[in-house]
Amino acid sequence: MERICIVTTSLGAGGAERFSASLSIILSALNYDVHILSTKNLIEYEFKGTLFNLEEKLKGDRSNYKKLKILKRYFQDHAFDVIIDNRPRSQFFKEFVLYNYVFKAKRIISIVHSYYLLNYLPESIFLAKLLYRKNFKLIAVSKEIQSAIISKYGFNNCTQIYNPVDIEDITNKSNKKIKIKDNYILFYGRIDDAVKNFELLFQAYKKSILIGRGIKLYMIGDGKDTFKVKKTVKDLQIEDSVKFISFLKNPFPYVKNAKFCTLTSRYEGFPMVLIESLACGTPVISVNCKSGPQEVIQHKFNGLLVENYNPNVLSEAFNLFVENESLYTQCKINATGSVNQFSIKKISKDWKNLLN
Known part of the structure; x- marks a missing residue:
């Protein structure tokens, strides 16, 4: 052996x-x-x-x-x-x-x-x-x-x-019951602003219709920039709509119950959060950073892939998933099956x- x-x-x-x-x-x-x-x-x-x-x-x-x-x-x-x-x-x-x-x-x-x-x-x-x-x-x-x-x-x-990605394991973990009353979108991962570019996420979220529709932004994770990121949220005056949750060993119930997960990184390798989200049956909206998102996301099939560093384009993608119910439903139906190759x-x- x-x-x-x-x-x-x-x-x-x-x-x-x-x-x-x-x-x-x-x-x-x-x-x-x-x-x-x-x-x-x-x-x-x-x-x-x-x-x-x-x-x-x-x-x-x-x-x-x-x-x-x-x-x-x-x-x-x-x-x-x-x-x-x-x-x-x-x-x-x-x-x-x-x-x-x-x-x-x-x-x-x-x-x-x-x-x-x-x-x-x-x-x-x-x-x-x-x-x-x-x-x-x-x-x-x-x-x-x-x-x-x-x-x-x-x-x-x-x-x-x-x-x-262990689809069966993630599915089982995602079925754990949690008490959530909010309608929300989700980021989860390490709080490292040099990589994740949270300013883009918060700007797009503020510009979108989500706050007006009562859709919150959940942030799950810890990292060296947690204080800085929370200050940015306060400076943008969106602290009432953004909820921070420390790192969870099992984030998948939150992933499953999110309207969609989002990624705004400057660069990645192969972002597991996209695959895991899709495995939970939750569509994704991601910037087309180098590298990984375009190898996971089929635009308007299992999620939305948009230009990076552009809060206007990203906010429009957020709006599209809220306003176009048929597109969102189709992406949700296709989500889990789209990650079988992984x-x-x-x-x-x-x-x-x-x-x-």
Whole structure:
């Protein structure tokens, strides 16, 4: 039985982290011996396999020497066949040390989760090729990311595999009863304004007819910009119509009961919130950012895909879903079936083929 280690920042509070948990379940079902190395002590998502919690092992010691010593021993002791690196990798020297002196495996697979490639690859083509060599495989989570990597770096070892969605599991979780009296639209995810561009969301919401129709905006999530975002809401004088809810391990009952979910990011990788929303039977309205939305949304079939950075166009899309009942109903009917291509069954086959 091949032994695989998934290296992740954590198992909570993010789409890439949720992917790590999902991948552990997929690979366990394929009869691999799965281990997970989490660098942070944040474990919220369901997973399968043996967990190694680095932050817990460090017991408060923040020295890089201690960290490297523990990691090196861990990889030496386990002799993994495959390491799947799911972390951001923006510091070349740190990654060079990890990949050449710490990570020990026959093969290393490095996943790129963002169209902002500098989060995962050095700007320098020379350094990128020095880091990702012959025994490495790059996985892009969208076709646009794969194209960008090949175009900039000329890598021929870059494969595209989508993030999976467990439709049955999400459906079951979404059926949990919650008490909600409001009619609302929903954003859920990390509160990181540099990526999510909440100013665009709030401007479009204020310009739309939604507030006048009593349709609120729910915001589910936590992050470093929570205070800043709440101040923006207050400055725009829409605080009575915007409700903030802290991170939920199971947001899907809220997703299911939303009129629609929305995404206004400057950039993404492959936004799981769109797939998860559709899996719940809830249509989506998203800006056409790089990358992912145009590979998920079929305009006016399962949602609306609009120009980015334009609050007027976005507010018109909000209005359209409220005023055009037949269009909205059709998108809602098509929602769940439109994400079958991202199902656990389909993505499991892609990973099995890759690992074989």
